[in-house]
Amino acid sequence: MTNSFTIRVPATSANIGPGFDVVGLSLSLYLTLTVTTGETPTLPVITYSGEGADEVPLDPYCNLMTRVALYVLRCNGHRTFPPALSIHCHNQIPFGRGLGSSGAAVIAGVLLGDSLGKLNLSRERMLDFALMVERHPDNVTAALVGGFVGSYLRELDPQATEAAQVPLSEVLPEYPPDAGENWGLSPPVPPLGIGHYVRFKWNSSIKAVAIIPRFELSTAKARAVLPESYSRKDLVFNMQRLAVLTTALGQTPPDPELIFEAMKDRVHQPYRKTLIPGLPAVTSLITPASHPGLLGICLSGAGPTILALATHNFDSIAGKIQEIFQQEQIEVDWKILEVTGGSTVDS
Ligand SMILES: Nc1ncnc2c1ncn2[C@@H]1O[C@H](COP(=O)(O)OP(=O)(O)O)[C@@H](O)[C@H]1O
Numbered sequence: 238m239t240n241s242f243t244i245r246v247p248a249t250s251a252n253i254g255p256g257f258d259v260v261g262l263s264l265s266l267y268l269t270l271t272v273t274t275g276e277t278p279t280l281p282v283i284t285y286s287g288e289g290a291d292e293v294p295l296d297p298y299c300n301l302m303t304r305v306a307l308y309v310l311r312c313n314g315h316r317t318f319p320p321a322l323s324i325h326c327h328n329q330i331p332f333g334r335g336l337g338s339s340g341a342a343v344i345a346g347v348l349l350g351d352s353l354g355k356l357n358l359s360r361e362r363m364l365d366f367a368l369m370v371e372r373h374p375d376n377v378t379a380a381l382v383g384g385f386v387g388s389y390l391r392e393l394d395p396q397a398t399e400a401a402q403v404p405l406s407e408v409l410p411e412y413p414p415d416a417g418e419n420w421g422l423s424p425p426v427p428p429l430g431i432g433h434y435v436r437f438k439w440n441s442s443i444k445a446v447a448i449i450p451r452f453e454l455s456t457a458k459a460r461a462v463l464p465e466s467y468s469r470k471d472l473v474f475n476m477q478r479l480a481v482l483t484t485a486l487g488q489t490p491p492d493p494e495l496i497f498e499a500m501k502d503r504v505h506q507p508y509r510k511t512l513i514p515g516l517p518a519v520t521s522l523i524t525p526a527s528h529p530g531l532l533g534i535c536l537s538g539a540g541p542t543i544l545a546l547a548t549h550n551f552d553s554i555a556g557k558i559q560e561i562f563q564q565e566q567i568e569v570d571w572k573i574l575e576v577t578g579g580s581t582v583d584s
């Protein structure tokens with residue numbers, strides 16, 4: 238018997254200024270998987286169109302999404318993929334730009350594993366699996382549940398902490414063709430209830446203008462430039478702003494002065510400016526006074542994309558940011574995005 242279904246996962250923008258590793262927004266660009274299974278015992282076939290199609294590995298044992306699906310399946314008693322599995326991925330989320338492409342691939346993998354194994358996992362359990370792979374909760378939570386979301390990782394007991402910290406190479410080992418000794422071993426099952434979240438209100442008149450530089454910056458590289466510790470002054474600066482921001486973006490009408498200041502950050506953006514020429518100018522030269530309609534500007538995720546929240550005047554805001562990047566010899570593309578719902582699976 239053949240079975241077919243579609244998985245759709247949104248892009249995300251994490252941090253929104255002061256909420257480093259805490260808040261995320263789901264945005265209207267999608268990773269869409271069209272999946273079929275059958276009865277003939279053949280190896281899985283993956284095809285891609287759209288963003289990243291020419292660089293993503295098509296071997297199901299190397300591809301991030303299918304490796305995550307296999308991890309979920311193996312933790313739940315299924316040793317391998319079902320027969321005649323075919324997956325077509327249409328991807329609108331550019332790789333390595335701070336729009337949550339890897340978070341979307343991880344969530345797509347968890348949903349794929351859940352559907353293929355008919356596991357019926359709860360959202361909370363799905364999040365546990367996603368957090369074993371992508372260890373900061375902001376992107377994956379927003380991609381799974383949708384909207385403007387805040388999340389934290391629970392403090393686990395020592396045994397669960399150890400289980401949640403196993404190296405990624407053990408969570409997603411290289412399976413066939415180089416299965417080696419790992420093939421016989423069971424992967425580490427996630428502890429229960431790693432991540433917890435809450436959805437904030439969002440004023441639907443606020444759109445997200447994503448200005449996307451034409452170069453990739455891996456999240457790992459953009460995390461490597463961050464310090465291990467921070468001053469009390471900088472942490473208080475961020476916490477004060479984040480506390481205001483989570484409510485301010487749901488108010489009607491949105492208050493530009495309040496939001497603009499509340500989107501400032503001292504925890505990640507100042508350190509990432511070395512990797513993103515033009516970032517200090519973008520965050521200081523464009524204001525609600527110079528560009529009516531603008532509410533605030535931040536780095537999207539780990540960058541290099543810039544996210545401008547605005548109610549109108551999108552062309553002029555994006556045009557000015559484009560001009561600043563051009564002065565640094567960086568070309569950009571830009572899109573007006575909606576804050577959207579979470580991931581879906583439809584048969
Ligand atoms: N749809 C996808 N399928 C498979 N792998 C993906 C997919 N999307 C992203 N990835 C992997 O994630 C990498 C980008 O991750 P990352 O550096 O965290 O950037 P981003 O900010 O886009 O999440 C890509 O280079 C690719 O290896």
Ligand SMILES: N[C@@H](CCOP(=O)(O)O)C(=O)O
Nearest residue numbers: 251258335336337456538539
């Ligand atoms: N909080 C993380 C978010 C990374 O998001 P991505 O979209 O760049 O993967 C960070 O800032 O490192």
